Amino acid sequence: MIELRRVIALAAAPSAVWRRLWDVPRLAACIPGCDGVETLEAERRYRATIRDRVGPFRLAIPLDVQVEATAPIRLVVDASGRDGVLGSPVTVHLTVTLEAGAAGGTRVALVGQADVGGKLAALGQGVIERKTRETLDRFATNLATLFEGGDAAAV
Amino acid sequence: MSLRETIPPLLVIPGVVYAAPVRSPYAHARIVGIGRAAAAAVPGVLAVLAAGDLGVLGERPFGTFLKDQRVLAGDKARYEGEPVAVVVAEDRPTAVRAARLVDVRYEPLPPVVDVERALLPTAPLVHDTPPPLGRQGRWRTVPATNICARVTLEQGSIEQGFREADVVLERTYTFPRVFHFTMEPHGAVASATPTELTVWTNTGHPYQLRQELADMFELDLARIRVVVPYVGGSFGGKSFPKLEPLAAVVSATVGRPVKVVNGVEGSMRTNRRHGARVTVKLGARRDGTLTAKQARVLLDGGAYADLGPVVAEKTGVRQLGPYRVPHYSIEVQNVYTTTTPAGAFRSIGGPQSVWATESIMDELAAALDMDPVELRLVNLVARGETVRAGLRPMDADLGDDLKRLVKAMDDGASPEATGRGVAVGISNPAELPISTAIVRLHYDGSVTILCSMVEVGQGLHTVLAQIVAEELGVPRAAILVVSPDTRFGPYDWSSGASRGVTIVGTAVQRAAQDIKAQLLALAAETAGVPAADAVWRDGRVQVGGRSLSPADVVRGWYGRPAGEVIGRGYVRNLGADPAFWEIGMGGVEIDVDRETGVIRLLSYTGLADVGRAINPQLCEQQDVGAVVMGLGHTLFEEMTYSDSGSLLSASMIEYRVPLTVDLPAALSAVLVENGDGAGPYGAKGMGEGGNLAVAPAIANAVARATGARLRDLPLTPERVWAALRAAGARTRA
Numbered sequence: 001m002i003e004l005r006r007v008i009a010l011a012a013a014p015s016a017v018w019r020r021l022w023d024v025p026r027l028a029a030c031i032p033g034c035d036g037v038e039t040l041e042a043e044r045r046y047r048a049t050i051r052d053r054v055g056p057f058r059l060a061i062p063l064d065v066q067v068e069a070t071a072p073i074r075l076v077v078d079a080s081g082r083d084g085v086l087g088s089p090v091t092v093h094l095t096v097t098l099e100a101g102a103a104g105g106t107r108v109a110l111v112g113q114a115d116v117g118g119k120l121a122a123l124g125q126g127v128i129e130r131k132t133r134e135t136l137d138r139f140a141t142n143l144a145t146l147f148e149g150g151d152a153a154a155v
Numbered sequence: 156m157s158l159r160e161t162i163p164p165l166l167v168i169p170g171v172v173y174a175a176p177v178r179s180p181y182a183h184a185r186i187v188g189i190g191r192a193a194a195a196a197v198p199g200v201l202a203v204l205a206a207g208d209l210g211v212l213g214e215r216p217f218g219t220f221l222k223d224q225r226v227l228a229g230d231k232a233r234y235e236g237e238p239v240a241v242v243v244a245e246d247r248p249t250a251v252r253a254a255r256l257v258d259v260r261y262e263p264l265p266p267v268v269d270v271e272r273a274l275l276p277t278a279p280l281v282h283d284t285p286p287p288l289g290r291q292g293r294w295r296t297v298p299a300t301n302i303c304a305r306v307t308l309e310q311g312s313i314e315q316g317f318r319e320a321d322v323v324l325e326r327t328y329t330f331p332r333v334f335h336f337t338m339e340p341h342g343a344v345a346s347a348t349p350t351e352l353t354v355w356t357n358t359g360h361p362y363q364l365r366q367e368l369a370d371m372f373e374l375d376l377a378r379i380r381v382v383v384p385y386v387g388g389s390f391g392g393k394s395f396p397k398l399e400p401l402a403a404v405v406s407a408t409v410g411r412p413v414k415v416v417n418g419v420e421g422s423m424r425t426n427r428r429h430g431a432r433v434t435v436k437l438g439a440r441r442d443g444t445l446t447a448k449q450a451r452v453l454l455d456g457g458a459y460a461d462l463g464p465v466v467a468e469k470t471g472v473r474q475l476g477p478y479r480v481p482h483y484s485i486e487v488q489n490v491y492t493t494t495t496p497a498g499a500f501r502s503i504g505g506p507q508s509v510w511a512t513e514s515i516m517d518e519l520a521a522a523l524d525m526d527p528v529e530l531r532l533v534n535l536v537a538r539g540e541t542v543r544a545g546l547r548p549m550d551a552d553l554g555d556d557l558k559r560l561v562k563a564m565d566d567g568a569s570p571e572a573t574g575r576g577v578a579v580g581i582s583n584p585a586e587l588p589i590s591t592a593i594v595r596l597h598y599d600g601s602v603t604i605l606c607s608m609v610e611v612g613q614g615l616h617t618v619l620a621q622i623v624a625e626e627l628g629v630p631r632a633a634i635l636v637v638s639p640d641t642r643f644g645p646y647d648w649s650s651g652a653s654r655g656v657t658i659v660g661t662a663v664q665r666a667a668q669d670i671k672a673q674l675l676a677l678a679a680e681t682a683g684v685p686a687a688d689a690v691w692r693d694g695r696v697q698v699g700g701r702s703l704s705p706a707d708v709v710r711g712w713y714g715r716p717a718g719e720v721i722g723r724g725y726v727r728n729l730g731a732d733p734a735f736w737e738i739g740m741g742g743v744e745i746d747v748d749r750e751t752g753v754i755r756l757l758s759y760t761g762l763a764d765v766g767r768a769i770n771p772q773l774c775e776q777q778d779v780g781a782v783v784m785g786l787g788h789t790l791f792e793e794m795t796y797s798d799s800g801s802l803l804s805a806s807m808i809e810y811r812v813p814l815t816v817d818l819p820a821a822l823s824a825v826l827v828e829n830g831d832g833a834g835p836y837g838a839k840g841m842g843e844g845g846n847l848a849v850a851p852a853i854a855n856a857v858a859r860a861t862g863a864r865l866r867d868l869p870l871t872p873e874r875v876w877a878a879l880r881a882a883g884a885r886t887r888a
Contacts, residue, residue: 089263115798115799117799117800117801119180119805121797122805125797
C-alpha cells in the first residue's frame with residue numbers, strides 16, 4: 001500500500017473550486033497519462049484509461065472510477081482496474097477535501113492509498129512507489145495550474 | 156544450459172506439448188469467469204483449460220497431510236500466483252504468450268497476509284470448509300478458523316516452573332518467509348493413458364508422489380511410474396507433489412504428454428519456508444538452571460497445508476532445545492494465509508525455533524550476568540538423558556561438542572573481532588525410517604545399486620557406493636547408483652530430514668550384506684562343501700582352499716559368464732524415534748560498522764556431530780553449505796508481500812541471496828566422530844543442522860559487540876543501524 005498525501009493551496013474560493021472539479025474533461029487532462037474519461041453515470045461512475053511506462057513495460061490500465069461526493073467539501077474517489085499486459089491489479093483510493101484557505105483561497109487536501117499487485121508489484125516496490133508519487137506530484141501541479149487559469153496539458 | 160529446460164535433462168518425449176499456467180494476480184479472489192477466446196485463437200494453442208474443464212480430476216483434492224489443494228483453483232484463488240487456468244500449446248513460448256491473453260475475471264476478496272490478523276475472529280477464511288485428511292495426515296484443521304494445525308506439548312506444571320525461577324524473561328522473535336532458491340526450478344513431464352501414468356520429474360519424493368497420483372487417478376500403485384533424474388537442488392522445496400498433478404491431469408485431458416516447467420518466479424510462487432513469530436518465556440534460577448519454558452509459535456503456512464502440520468509438530472519439539480527443562484508448555488499453530496504455500500525446507504521448523512531458543516539463552520545469560528557458554532553447559536542434556544519423554548535419549552555428548560566448538564574458535568580467533576556469539580541447535584530428523592534397497596552384483600564384478608532416495612546434490616550416491624565398496628570389496632569405480640524409477644526401483648519414504656546415510660545407507664548396507672551371505676552359500680554349493688566351510692575374508696570368499704572374488708563366485712555358480720546375485724535390504728525402523736539427534740552448533744566472530752549497520756563476518760565455525768563421517772569432505776561441504784544458506788535468512792533474505800498480498804520480491808534482483816563476497820573471511824566445520832550413530836559404521840545423518848545456529852549466533856555476537864539486541868530477521872543494515880541508535884539512546888539516558 002502506497003500512502004498518498006498532498007496539499008495544494010489555490011487562490012480561488014472553495015465554491016469555485018468545487019464547480020471546476022466537475023469539469024470532467026479538463027480534470028482528466030490533469031491526470032498524467034489519461035487520454036480521456038467516459039462518463040457512465042454523471043457524478044457517480046466513470047471509465048478512464050491511464051497509459052504509462054514502468055520499467056520495461058508500456059502499460060495501459062483501464063480503470064473503473066467511482067465517485068462519492070459530499071458537496072461542497074469532499075470527494076471520495078475509488079479507481080480500480082488491471083493492466084492489459086501483465087493483468088496486474090491497480091487500485092487507487094483518494095479522498096479530496098476542500099477547506100477555506102488563506103486570503104479567501106482554498107486548501108485542497110489529497111489523502112489516500114494506491115496499491116499495485118501481481119507481477120507488476122514484483123518490479124520492485126521502490127520503482128512503483130516512485131512512479132506513483134511522481135504521478136501524484138504531476139497531478140497536483142496540473143491541478144494547481146488548471147485552477148490558476150493555466151492549461152494543465154502544458155505541464 | 157538453460158535453467159528452465161534442464162528438467163528432465165536431455166529428455167525428449169515424442170509428441171510432448173507445453174502447459175503454461177495462468178496465475179492469479181490477486182492474493183484472494185473469487186473467480187467469476189474465464190475468457191478463453193483470445194488465447195485459444197493463437198496459432199499453436201491446443202487448449203485453454205480451467206478447473207471446470209478437467210472433469211473429475213479437476214475436482215479431486217491432493218495433499219499428503221491435508222487434501223486441500225487442486226491442480227487449478229476452482230471457485231477462488233488463495234494466493235497471488237496460484238494457477239487458475241492453463242494454456243496448452245505445441246511449444247513453450249506460444250503457451251506462455253497465449254497465457255497472457257486468458258481473460259480471467261475476478262471478484263477480489265480481502266487478503267489475509269499476517270498470521271496474527273489471520274487468527275482474529277473477523278479474519279476472512281482462506282478455506283471455507285475443513286479439508287479431509289491426506290494419506291499421512293494426523294492433524295485436522297480447526298473449523299471456522301484459519302488454523303491449519305495446532306500442536307501442544309506439555310510437561311510438569313508451567314506455573315510451578317515459573318514460581319521456582321529467580322529470573323523470568325519473555326521475548327518475541329520473528330523469522331521471515333524465505334525461498335529455497337534451488338539452481339533448478341520445479342519441472343515435470345507427464346504422460347497419462349487410461350491405464351497408466353508416467354511422470355518424469357525433479358521431485359524429492361517419488362514414492363509419496365506415486366501415492367498421491369494413484370489416489371487422484373484411481374490407479375494401482377504398480378501403474379504409476381515416477382522417474383527422477385539428477386535434481387538441481389531441493390532443500391525440501393521439491394518434496395511432496397508440486398507441478399506433477401497439474402502435468403498429469405492436463406495430459407489426461409488433452410491426450411498428449413505434457414511438460415510444465417517453472418522459472419525462478421514461478422517456483423517462488425510454488426513453495427517457501429514457514430515464516431514464524433515465536434513468543435518465548437524462560438525461567439531460571441540465579442545459578443542459571445532452567446526451571447520453565449513457555450512458547451507460543453505462529454507459523455505462516457500460506458494458502459495450502461503441504462507439510463505444514465508436520466512442520467508444526469517438529470517445531471514443538473525443536474522449541475525445547477537441547478536443555479533440561481523440567482516444566483514446559485509449548486503451543487504451535489500453523490496458520491493459513493493468502494500467501495505462497497509453505498512446505499518442507501532444510502530442517503523443518505528448525506532455524507525458526509533455534510533462532511528464538513538460542514537468542515533468549517543469551518538474553519538470559521546477560522540478565523544473570525553469566526557467560527553464555529557457561530549457561531549452556533549448566534543446562535545441556537547429558538548423553539542418555541531425554542529432551543522429551545518418548546523420544547530417543549540424547550545420543551551425543553553436547554557439552555564436549557560445545558567445548559570443542561569454543562576451542563576451535565579460540566584457536567582461530569580474529570584480532571579484529573569485537574563480538575562473538577555461539578548457538579546450539581538440535582533437531583529430531585529422520586522420521587519414519589522406511590527404506591528398501593536392491594544391490595545387483597553382476598558376473599563381471601560390477602555392481603548396480605537401486606534405491607529411491609533422490610540425489611539432490613547432497614552426495615548420497617557417492618556415499619552409498621562407498622558403503623557397498625566397503626562391504627563387497629568392489630572398487631568404487633565399478634559401482635553404479637541408479638536414479639529413482641518407481642517401475643524398477645525399490646520403495647523409499649522420502650528424500651529429506653537428513654535421513655540418507657543413516658536409513659537408506661543401512662538399507663543398502665543390508666542389501667550388500669545379503670549378497671555376501673548368498674555368495675558364501677553359492678560358493679559352498681559350487682565347491683560341494685557345507686555352507687559353513689565358506690568364509691568371507693578381505694573382500695573375497697575363501698572356500699575349499701581357494702580364494703574367490705565375488706565375480707568368480709557368480710560365474711562359478713552359473714557355470715558360465717552369466718547371471719547375477721541380487722541383494723535385498725529392508726529398513727523399517729532403527730530403534731527409537733528419532734533415528735538420531737542431529738546436532739548443529741555454530742560460533743561466529745563479527746565486527747559491526749556503526750555508521751552503516753553492516754555486520755562484518757570475520758569467522759564462522761560450524762560443528763556437526765556426525766557419529767562417523769563416511770565421506771569427511773562431503774560432510775564438511777554439507778555443513779558449510781548449510782551455514783551459507785543460513786546466512787541468507789539471517790542477513791538478507793525475505794519474501795515480502797504487500798498489504799494486498801502481492802509477492803514483492805519475486806525476482807532474482809529483489810530477492811537477495813548470499814554472494815561469495817558475503818562469506819565470512821574464515822569458514823570451517825568441525826566434525827565430531829564418536830561412532831555412536833544408528834547408521835552404517837556408527838554414522839548419523841547431517842546436512843540440515845548447519846543452518847540451525849547461524850542466526851542466533853550472529854545476533855548474539857551483535858548483542859555482545861554493541862549492546863543492541865535484534866529480534867527480527869533478517870538482520871539488515873537498516874535494522875542493525877536502528878537497533879544501534881536505540882541502544883545508544885538507552886545507554887545515554
